[in-house]
Amino acid sequence: MSAVGTVHEGAGSRRGGIGRALTGGAAIVTLLYLVLYLLYALWEPRALSAYTFTSLVNNSAPLAIAAAGETLVVLSRGFDLSVAGVISLTNVFMAVWPLEGPGGALLSLLGCCAIGAVVGAVNGWLVAVLRLQTIAATLGTMIVCQGLALVVLDAPGGTVADWVSYELTDSLFGIVPIAGLVVLAVALVWLVLLRTNTGVGLYAVGADEQAAMLSGVSVRRIRFVAFMGAGILYGVAGFMLSAQTATGNPNAGAPLLMLVFAAVALGGTSLSGGRGGMIGSIVGAGTLMLLQKVLFSGGVSSFYTGIFQGFVLIAAILFGRAVPRLFGNGAQR
Amino acid sequence: MVGELADALVVEGIAKAYGATVALERVDLSLRAGEVHALLGENGAGKSTLVKILSGVVRPDAGRMTLAGAAFAPHALLDSRAAGVATAFQELSLLPNLTVAENLMMPRMPRGALGLASARATRAAARDILARYGLSRIDAAEKVGALALAERQRLEIVRAMEHASKVLVLDEPTAALAEVEWLFGLVRRVTARGVAVLYISHRLAEVRALCARATVLRNGRSIATVDLSGASDADIFEMMVGRRVRGERAVRARPAADAPAVIALDRLSGGSLREVSLTLGKGEVLGIAALEGQGQRDLFRILAGLARPSGGTIRIDGAATSLRNPRAALKAGGGLAYVPEERKTEGILSSLTAAGNITLPVAGRIARGGLIWKGLEQGAARRVSGHVDLAERYLGFPVGDLSGGNQQKALLARTLLTGARTLLLFDPTRGVDVGTKQSIYAAIRRFADDGGSVLFYSSELPEVIDLADRCLVLYGGRVFAEFAGDELEEHRLVGALVGHAAGPGKEGADAARGAAR
Amino acid sequence: MSAQGNGAVRFDGAADNRRSGGVSKETINAIVVFALSIVLILGSRFVSPALGSWSQVLTVLTLASFLIVVSFGQGLVVMIGGLDLSIPAVITLGGVLTAGWVGAGNAGAWYLLPAILALCGLVGAFNGFGVTVLRIPPFIMTMATSIILASAALGYTSGTPRGASPEALTVLMKTSWLGVPAVVFFVVLFVLAGWALQSRTVFGRRLYAVGANPDAARVAGVSVGAASTLAYVASAVCAGFVGMMLVGYANGATLRMGDSYMLPSIAAVVIGGSSILGGSGSFVGTVGGAILLTTLGTVIAAIGLEQGWRTVIEGGIIVAALFFLREELFARLRRPGRS
Known part of the structure; x- marks a missing residue:
């Protein structure tokens, strides 16, 4: 410990650009996708x-x-199980009250977002204000939402508005999928969020709540915003799912629950918060769905896709943890 | 240090309790504009709570504060900051996953086009700040997690200085700094602007170099505010702990010099520990003295099986051993039992009874037919509770309801009950009352008289002097000095603690102070 | 910072008039839950004259037996601060294998049933391995296991499980002694054994320590990994056994037979007064929670409320229970190192 040593400490710890790019979870998962x-x-x-x-x-x-929404909560060091409930609830909402035409579709979308926002606000209140543990609190709201979905529609059925199920699954100029544009819009909103104090605060709270608080971040506000934003995105996810299935199912969200976490983990977002981002989760989700197709075309019975998905989830988490260790603790967004 | 000596901040009658625990009983303090005012006190005296109150993070239960003549009652950190009061926290409030620039600007980033936060503007603003504080070598785009601890500490200080237009609070700002000139220069610069600085440090030499006045806290009360030039180290020490420095120590029959070594470390490294070699003899009480962060924590954690060494060998009762976990440590040789530093997080299981806590490591041994019977458990606990003066009636209480002193007695009783022949005690009397201290000392001495060996670290020098047969001073992760028998004197240890070669007596300590200046 | 010094001295002076071994929060919670169940059964007379009778009590106990057994396992996992979402899949595994391997009659049951339970235990060990060695968050690890198992069961049965209930299980689930279903006797024994295991054995004590404070448990020489893994194993064995009980009850297995037990198993534990963060709770409370939930279910069914509202109420109860237990949560959240 000499004065000379202190002057130079810190120098040389900077990683090269390549190592940094490789540590980006999004980059790796994109490569995997290709x-x-x-x-x-x-x-x-x-x-x-x-x-x-x-x-x-x-x-x-x-x-x-849905995975993009979950990313907001995971980044702030939490888990949100209500994703399954919100998707089920918005799906039956779309199937029981179909609104035709583009105007109707817009109204339905707003309705879905409102449902998600309400659930997100409740979660936010339970977690940010009452300081309940995130898994337990969102488990409760998930069950309530699942129940409400059953109340609205007690068995699979109903029809989603034709305009929604046709137009939103179509492609623009025969080449650009409309659903892809919606996902792109979500990604753009994320890129904007990253350039706000809230976006920076999200990473701060996820990394170290105490230090974030001592840096002047309102932890309570950030957590609330994360759950609220996540809820709204689950609403959009339910809307898009309805467009795709064209029918209602009170259990529509349940099978997605695990896949959502798998997508987030695969996308390079740390499950202990503060590291990762939405883009990775989106590509991660695409990878999981592509994997199903590949397995199917590879001749694996659809009975067994769950086995692959389960192991992919575990592998994704281990992988996501190992990568930053290999390349230094780069925190990519 | 010139400037009008008006009161910048006046604190009157501040009190704060957390549940049944009183953190601050009554604190009065006044800072003059442009002065560096020291806040002194032992661990647990209430310094951190006072810092949090000044920062707006914690609100006091009673009392009031006045800032430059106006009432000051911050509800959040940003309130304090807006009023011109900023703090460099001891635990560093930086986010490792964000860049240097983002951390400096926290929580509001400069905006660029479209009203969005601009990474470029943030970096530019941060570079400007870094340059003003002589830290241009730090890359504003680097993640804070990639910086060395010392650089992080500097950033913490710089961020606080940026916001401190009236009062700057520095809580142990030099804990990770090897040299202090950079900090002292900056402190002189801000005081020249009329900012009042509250300076908290355990290093008295630094305090004397920088501060004119000091306020001493003890047990949540402000004992006095003194002029440092008129107060000797002994005076200040007396105010901090409530008694005078003692020259001599209790005499104990020293263990035979040729006693077999129960622990022999050879060039042990790990964490901030650097090639430490030491032996602990049978029946010996070996004290470790060190300033905060000199590797003592790593030494104890490695021996307790909680951390892995990066090099060197450990011999327990003559056999080379790798201590894989605390269970292995308990079984190694005659057994190593550990009383951890953090009573609450690593020690007690608060909702379990005291008896349950004491018997936890031996639960398998006291069970009959696979079941733990209350009577057997109490009986086993009673066998050792007397050794540490833990009243039997407390055995049935959830240990979380007991006082810190009784919790500590229970933890010590637990290590005794394991039957381990070596105790590893990390600051065994931290935050406990005087009576408990005496009970713990007595238990340790009795254990050693019965042939057990004790390795202990203490943040209080008199404790080391009172208890230890021999004392090693750690400095910079190495064994810096060794004292035994009559050499164990407070002023000698003080010199070694700050890294000054063990000079003959008082001059050593003075020289150390000079060096720090 | 620690300032026990001064607070401590004061407490010492005042401590003498306090008694040790007083009524704990857990005991109060258990009493409240049981009382609520009784009130609910008695009150249900007003809803329908068919309810509130002794035979309804026996029905509730029979139906609750499944939930009590799975909740014991879930409770052990929650005790160590985990969560077992693989319970429904393991129930299905146990059920499908019992119906398929053993089938009607008793041939080979004496070694096949234990073998099936051992297989379920292996699944629990896999969960434990993922959580303790790979350090994967418990709910994600058990969810992954769940989806793997469900997929395997689907493939194994090609969508339609075959077989019937072995004789022994039919006897357990269908006969009555002295007018009381045999399974009620079994559950009483199970509850006694489960309570002793959780609250009186060395193993239970270690689980408790791990859940209350894993760092402190490790320092005290507890093997945190082994204790945690055993909790997951126990949970899986319990779930597998419930699969067998369900086969005996319904004389066959289905691929979704476990689905309706996941959420109630968590709800029963939370309502029973255990902290979802681990380190507290008693099996007696959990049993009360299971009985209360089952009673509620039968009453709601009798009123004619649909499944949806029943689920809403279940979720609401979980949130409410968390809400009322939150002071304790507060204290624990302040402890560093836990999220």
Whole structure:
């Protein structure tokens, strides 16, 4: 410990640009996506057609948007199980009260967002104000939402408005999937959020609540905003799922619950908060859905996709944890 | 240090309790504009709580504060900051996953086009700040997590200085700094602007170099505000702990010099510990003295099986051992039992009874037919509770309801009950009352008289002097000095603690002070 | 910072007039939950004359037996600060294998049933491995296990489980002694054994320590990983056994037979007064929670409320229970190192 040493400490700890780019969870998962797509194209020549691509994007959009929402909560060091409840609830809402035409679709979208916002606000209140543990509190709201979905529609059925189910699953100029544009819009909102104090605060709270508080961040406000934003995105996800399935199912959200966390983890977001981002989660969701297609075209019975998904989830978490360790603790967004 | 000596901040009768625990009983303090005012006190005296109250993070139960003549009652950190009061926290309030620039600007980023936070503007503003504080070598775009601890500490200080237009609170600002000239220069600069600085440090030499006045806290009360030039170290010490420095110590029959070594470390490294070699003999009480963060924590955690060494060997009762976990440590040789530093987080299980806590490591041994019977449990606990003066009636209480002193007695009783022949005690009397201290000392001495060995660290020098047969001073992760028998004197240890070669007596300490200046 | 010094001295002076071993919060909670169940059964007479009778009590106890057994396992996992979402899948695994391997009759039941339970235990060990060694958040690890198992069961049965209930299980679930269903006797024994295991054994004590404060438990020489893994194993064995009980009750297995037990198992534990953060709670409270939930279910069914409202009420009860237990949560959230 000499004065000379102190002057130079810190120097040389800066990583090169390449290592930094590699540590980006989003970059790795994107690479994985491309490799899988290549595999898919080899097995299934139709994979490169605009039709197949559109249907893949349509399949992935609800999960991608839901995972994007979950990312907000995970970044702030929390878990939000209500995603399953909100998707079920908005799905039956779409199927029981279909509103035709573009105006109706807009109203439905607003309705879905409102449902998500209300649930998100309740979660936010339970977690940020009452300081309940996130898993337990959102488990409660998830169950309540599942119940309400059953009350609205006690068995699968109903029809989603034609305009929604046709137009939103179509593609623009025969090549750009509409669902893809919706996902893109979500990504753009995220990029804007990153450039706000709230966005920076989200990472701060997720990394160290105490230090964030001592840095002047309102932890309570950030947590509330995270849950609220997540709820709204779950609403959009439910809207997109309804467009895709064209029918209602009071349990529509349940199968997505695990996939949402898998997508978030696969996308490089740390489950202990403060590291990662929405873009990774979106690509992660796409990768999971693509994996199903690849397995299917590879001849694996659809019975067994769950086995792969489960192990992919575990592998994604281990992988996501190992990568920053290998390349230094770069915190990518 | 010139400037009008008007009161910048006046604190009157501040009190704060957390549940049944009184953190601050009554604190009065006044800071003059442009002065550096020291806040002194032992661990647990209430310094941190006072800092949090000044920062707006915690609100006092009673009392009032006046800032530059106006009432000052911050409800949040930003309130304090807006009023011109800013703090560099001891625990560092930086976010490792954000860049240097973002941390400096927290919580509001400069805006660029479209009203959005601009990374470029943030970096530019941060570079400007860093340059003003002589830290241009730090890359504003670097993540704080990639910086060395010392640089992080500097950032914490710089951020506070940026916002401190009236009062700057520095809580142990030099804990991670090897040299203090940079800090002292900056402190002189802000005081020249008329900012009052509240300076909290355990290092008296630094305090004397920088501060003119000091306020001493003891047990949540402000004992006095003194002129440092008129107060000797002994005076200040007396105010902090409530008694005078003692020259001599209780005499104990020293263990035989040729007693077999129960612990022998050879060039042990790990964490901030650097190639430490030491031996602990049978029946010996070996004290470790060190300032905060000199590797003592790593030494104890490695021996307790809670951390892995990065190099060196550990021999327990002559056999080379790797202590994989605390269970392995308990079984190594005659057994190593550990009383941890953080009573609340690593020690007690608060909702379990005292008896349950004491018997936890031996639960398997006291069970009959696989079941733990209350009577057996109480009986086992009673066998050792007497050794530490823990009243039997407390055995049935949830340990979380007991006082800190009784909790500590229960933890010590637990290590005794394990039957381990070596105790590792990390600051065993931190935050406990005087009576408990005496009970703990007695228990330790008795244990050693019965042939057990004790390795202990204490943040209080008199404790080391009173208890230890021999004392090692750690400095910078290495064994810096060793004292035994009559050499164990407070002023000698003080010199070694700050890294000054063990000079003959008082001059050593003075020289150390000179060096720090 | 610690300032026990001064607070402490004061307490010492005042401590003498306090008694140890007083009524704990957990005991009060258990009493309240049982009282609520009794009130609910008695009150249900006003809803329908068919309710509130002794036979309804026996029905409730029979129906609650499944929930009591799974909740014991869930309770052990919650005790260590975890959560087991793989319970429904393990119930299904136990049920499908029992109906498929053993089938009607008793041939081979004496070794096949234990083998099936051991297999379920292995699943629990897998959960424990993921949580303690790989350090994957418990709810994610058990969710992954759940989806893997569900998929395996789907593939194994090709969508339609076959087989019937072994004789022994039919006897357990369908016969009555002295007018009381055999399973009620079994549950009483199970509750006694479960309570002793959780509250009186060395194993239970260690789980408690791990849940209350894993760092302190480790320092005290408890093997945190082993204790935690055993909790997951116990939970899986309990779930597998419930699969068998359900086979005996319904004389067959379905792929969704476990689904309706996941949320109630968590609800029963939370209502029973256990902290979801671990380190507190008693099995007696959990049993009360299970009985209360089952009673509520039968009453709601009798009133004619749909499944949806029943679920809403269940969720509401979880949130309410968390709300009322939150002071304790407050104290624990302040402890660093836990999220």
